[in-house]
Amino acid sequence: MRRRTALGLLLASLLPLPRVARAQTVWRPSKPVTLLVPFPPGGATDLCARALQPGLQAALGQNVVVDNRPGATGVIGTRTVAGMPGDGHVLLVNASGTMTIQPVIMQSPGFDPEKDFKPIILAMSAPNVIVVHPSVPATNVAELRAWMARQGDTLSFSSSGIGSSEQLGLELFLLRTGLRAVHVPFAGGAAAITAVIQNTVPLSMVNSGTAAPQITSGQLRMVAVAGPRRLSWAPEVPTMAEQGLPNLTSLSWTGLFAPASTPEPIAEALHDAVAATLRQPEVVERLERIRFVAEGGSRADLGKLVSGDLVRWRGVVRDARIAVN
Structure with missing residues (x-):
């Protein structure tokens, strides 16, 4: 009888756990979330952040504030986020020019777009x-x-x-x-x-x-x-x-990024919250008003976009002999 009981317990331990027990708790912020925009108010990147703000508040269950930190074509605000802790409470809302062109034309931008940041999602493009x-x-x-x-x-x-x-x-x-x-x-x-x-x-x-x-x-x-x-x-x-000119692409886009130290569960939770917000008709409409298309996609998609742009613009700067500052 004891042997049967022991065998039964062993078999029971090998069975898959119920779905509820296995599910991981989705991360949620413990304080207000900041969308840091490295440009003045009123520009396309700022308007994108403000279009996302209401939906993100609902999705994350916390206040979301937009913080404009302009200077040096977005470089100052970008450096600021690169040095912040990756706890999910600050996201960089940045333009393609700052993330993929400034690092190419500046000798010392003070940040590495691939090493210092974790891509969250592509928000919009034109x-x-x-x-x-x-x-x-x-x-x-x-x-x-x-x-x-x-x-x-x-x-x-x-x-x-x-x-x-x-x-x-x-x-x-x-x-x-x-x-x-x-x-x-x-x-x-x-x-x-x-x-x-x-x-x-x-x-x-x-x-x-x-x-x-x-x-x-x-x-x-x-x-x-x-x-x-x-x-x-x-x-x-x-x-x-x-x-007749394939692969000749020049996009202006805005993406959301977190500091590189951000844990994967937090990055995934932030991605899902922004992705859901980008699907809301009122957000799509607000971005269309400034002639941008609401995007989305995976975190890997944004990472590939950044890497591809860096390769493309490095080649253009080299071959066209554009002076680097």
């Missing part, structure tokens, strides 16, 4: 686009290339600044096509767009969201989309890939 003055006889990439080839060394293009995603995106276009043009940097995207409208320079690569009003009004003509899909508000304009 492709850069090539635009021209309406007098330029080009409505597609083939016509633009033919026209540019006829201009010789007199051609110039504008961007929002040295080392901007717009400059690097057009430099990549020039490298891939074998064309030449002189870069004319301006102080911000609005000034770069105005330069094309006034025909001070004939073309530029600009953020699609920033230039949307001028494109829809006819002040600028959009020739190509440097993204994986066409724009919902301009579906007639093909992507670079559709026009």
